[in-house]
Amino acid sequence: MFQYDFMQHAFIAGTLIAMMCGVIGVFIIARSLSFIAHTLSHIGFAGAAFSAYAGIDPLLGLLLFTIAGAVGVGQLGVRMYRRDASISVILSLALGLGILFLSLGNIQGNYSRTLLFGSVVGIDMQDIWQIVLITVLVLVVLAVGYRWLKFDSFDQVGAQSAGLPIRLISIGFLLLMAAATSVTVQIVGALLVFALMTVPAAAARFYTQSIFGMILISTLIAVLSVWFGLIAGYYTNAPISFFIVFFNAISYFFGMFFHRVRERRRVLAP
Amino acid sequence: MLRQLQIHQLQVRFNGEQILNDLSFKVAPGELFAIIGPNGAGKSTLLKSILGLIHPQQGDVSILGDHRKVIVGYVPQSRVIDDETPISASDFVSLGQISGFLPWLSRKEKKALNEIMQFTDTKRLANKPIGTLSGGERQRVFLAQALVRKPDLLLLDESTANLDPEAQIQMMELVKNAAKEWGVTALFICHDLQMVGTYADHVLLLSRQGYKTGHPEDILHDRKLMTTVFHGSSSENGTMHHVPTESELPLAGFPQ
Ligand SMILES: Nc1ncnc2c1ncn2[C@@H]1O[C@H](COP(=O)(O)OP(=O)(O)O)[C@@H](O)[C@H]1O
Ligand SMILES: [Mg+2]
Numbered sequence: 001m002f003q004y005d006f007m008q009h010a011f012i013a014g015t016l017i018a019m020m021c022g023v024i025g026v027f028i029i030a031r032s033l034s035f036i037a038h039t040l041s042h043i044g045f046a047g048a049a050f051s052a053y054a055g056i057d058p059l060l061g062l063l064l065f066t067i068a069g070a071v072g073v074g075q076l077g078v079r080m081y082r083r084d085a086s087i088s089v090i091l092s093l094a095l096g097l098g099i100l101f102l103s104l105g106n107i108q109g110n111y112s113r114t115l116l117f118g119s120v121v122g123i124d125m126q127d128i129w130q131i132v133l134i135t136v137l138v139l140v141v142l143a144v145g146y147r148w149l150k151f152d153s154f155d156q157v158g159a160q161s162a163g164l165p166i167r168l169i170s171i172g173f174l175l176l177m178a179a180a181t182s183v184t185v186q187i188v189g190a191l192l193v194f195a196l197m198t199v200p201a202a203a204a205r206f207y208t209q210s211i212f213g214m215i216l217i218s219t220l221i222a223v224l225s226v227w228f229g230l231i232a233g234y235y236t237n238a239p240i241s242f243f244i245v246f247f248n249a250i251s252y253f254f255g256m257f258f259h260r261v262r263e264r265r266r267v268l269a270p
Numbered sequence: 271m272l273r274q275l276q277i278h279q280l281q282v283r284f285n286g287e288q289i290l291n292d293l294s295f296k297v298a299p300g301e302l303f304a305i306i307g308p309n310g311a312g313k314s315t316l317l318k319s320i321l322g323l324i325h326p327q328q329g330d331v332s333i334l335g336d337h338r339k340v341i342v343g344y345v346p347q348s349r350v351i352d353d354e355t356p357i358s359a360s361d362f363v364s365l366g367q368i369s370g371f372l373p374w375l376s377r378k379e380k381k382a383l384n385e386i387m388q389f390t391d392t393k394r395l396a397n398k399p400i401g402t403l404s405g406g407e408r409q410r411v412f413l414a415q416a417l418v419r420k421p422d423l424l425l426l427d428e429s430t431a432n433l434d435p436e437a438q439i440q441m442m443e444l445v446k447n448a449a450k451e452w453g454v455t456a457l458f459i460c461h462d463l464q465m466v467g468t469y470a471d472h473v474l475l476l477s478r479q480g481y482k483t484g485h486p487e488d489i490l491h492d493r494k495l496m497t498t499v500f501h502g503s504s505s506e507n508g509t510m511h512h513v514p515t516e517s518e519l520p521l522a523g524f525p526q
Contacts, residue, residue: 143373144371146373147367147368147370147371147373148368150365151365151366151368154357154361154362154365155349155362155365155415157346157348157349157350158349158365158366158412158415159365160323161321161344161345161346161416162343162344162366162368162419163321163322163342164368205356209356209357209358209361209397209398209399210357210358210361211357211361212373212374
C-alpha cells in the first residue's frame with residue numbers, strides 16, 4: 001500500500017489534519033461551537049467552489065471565505081451566535097453560493113463530489129506543504145494561547161473575572177477554526193469536517209475528566225480513525241469518509257457505554 | 271501585599287438609573303471587609319467597579335500595592351457549571367494559573383496548586399467532576415481557583431449564600447486564614463449578619479438611599495438603621511413596603 005506515492009501523501013496529510021482536528025475539537029466542544037464548525041465548513045465549500053470558478057488556488061479561496069465567515073460570526077456577538085437562527089441562514093446561503101459557483105464555472109461533477117465528500121487521491125507535495133504549514137501554525141497558536149483558551153472555554157465567568165480578554169480569545173479562536181477548516185475541507189470534504197472536528201472530542205469526554213487527557217484521547221481517536229479509513233478504503237474501494245465516520249461513531253458510543261458503566265459503579269459503591 | 275484600597279465619590283448609573291451615588295470608603299490592608307444591604311442595592315455592581323468590569327460615570331477606585339501589580343481574585347455571584355463538561359476539580363482550580371505560557375504546569379505551579387487545594391480542603395475532591403460536587407464544595411473550588419493566582423485582594427460575591435451553616439463557617443474560616451497567612455485583603459458580600467458580626471473587621475451597609483461604614487457592632491446593632499434599610503424584608507402584616515426618604519437614613523462617609 002505504501003509503495004504508492006498517493007497513499008504516502010494521504011497518510012502524511014491525513015495524520016496531520018487529524019491531529020489538528022483532535023486538539024481544536026476539544027475547545028470547539030467546550031465552547032459549544034459544533035454548529036459553527038459545521039457552518040464554517042460549508043462556507044469553505046463555497047470558497048473552494050469560488051476558487052474553481054475564478055481559477056485561483058483552492059486554499060486561497062477557502063481561507064478567504066472561512067476567515068470572512070469567522071469574522072462575521074464573531075460580529076454576531078460572543079454569546080448569542082451559538083443558537084442564533086442567523087447561523088442556519090448563513091449555512092444555507094454558503095451552500096447555495098457554492099452550488100452557484102460550481103455551475104457558473106462549469107465544474108465537473110467529479111470535483112464537486114471531492115469538495116463535498118473529500119478525496120485523498122489527488123494530494124501532491126505542494127498540498128502537503130500547505131497542510132504542514134497551516135497545521136503547525138494552528139497547533140503553535142493553540143499551544144501558546146493554551147492557558148487563556150482553556151480558561152475561557154471551560155469557565156468563561158472565571159476567565160472574565162481573572163481579567164482575560166475574552167472577546168479577543170473568542171475571535172482568535174474562530175480564526176483558528178477557519179484556518180483548520182480550510183485545510184481539512186480539502187481532504188475530508190465539507191460535509192465531514194464536522195465529523196472529524198467534533199466527534200473525537202465529544203467521545204474523549206466520556207473517557208477522562210482531565211482537559212489534557214481529553215486532548216490526548218481526542219487526538220488519538222481522530223488519528224486512528226483516519227488511519228482506519230485510509231487502510232479500509234484502500235482494501236475495499238469503499239469511500240474513506242465512511243470508514244472515518246464509522247470509527248468515530250464507534251468510539252463515541254463505546255465511550256458513552258463505558259461512561260454509563262463507570263457511573264453506575266460509582267453510584268453503587270459505598 | 272495590598273497597601274490601600276480607596277473608593278472615591280463613586281457614581282454608577284445604568285440606563286439613567288442611579289445605582290451607586292457618591293460612594294467613598296477605604297479598606298485597610300489585610301482586613302475582612304463585609305458589604306451588606308438589600309437585593310438590588312448595588313453590592314455586585316460595586317465589586318465589578320473595583321474589578322474594572324464596570325466603568326463608573328464618576329469617581330474612581332484606587333488600588334495601591336507594595337511594588338508589583340496588585341492581583342485581584344474574584345468569585346462572582348452566579349456561575350453556571352455545565353454538568354455536560356465533567357472536568358475534574360483540580361483542573362478547574364488550575365484554570366486560574368494563567369501567568370505561565372507553557373501548556374503544562376511547571377513544578378512550582380504544581381506545588382502551588384497542591385498547596386491551595388490542601389488549604390481549601392479540596393484535595394480529596396481533586397479527581398471528581400466539578401458537576402458532581404455539592405454547593406459548599408463548589409464554592410471552595412471557586413475560592414481555590416481565585417486563590418491559586420495568589421491575589422492581594424479577594425472579592426467574594428455571596429460565596430456563602432445557599433450553604434448550610436457549617437459550610438458557611440468553613441468558607442469564612444478559609445477567608446480569614448488567607449488573610450492571616452498571606453495578608454490577603456478580602457471584601458465579601460454576605461446576607462448572613464451573624465457571619466458578618468463574627469468575621470468582619472469593618473462593614474459597609476449599602477442601600478439605594480445611602481450608605482454607612484463602620485465597625486460591625488456599630489452598624490449591626492443600630493436597630494433603627496437596620497430596620498430602615500432592610501424594612502422590605504421584615505414582613506409586617508402585609509402592608510405596603512415603606513420607602514425611606516433620604517432624611518430618614520443617615521448618610522455618612524467614612525468615619526475617621
Ligand atoms: N449591567 C447592568 N445593566 C443594567 N442594570 C444593571 C446591570 N447590573 C446591575 N443592574 C441593576 O443595578 C441594580 C443593582 O444590581 P446589583 O449590583 O446586582 O445589586 P445587588 O448585588 O446589591 O443585589 C439592580 O437594579 C440591577 O438590575
Ligand atoms: Mg449581587
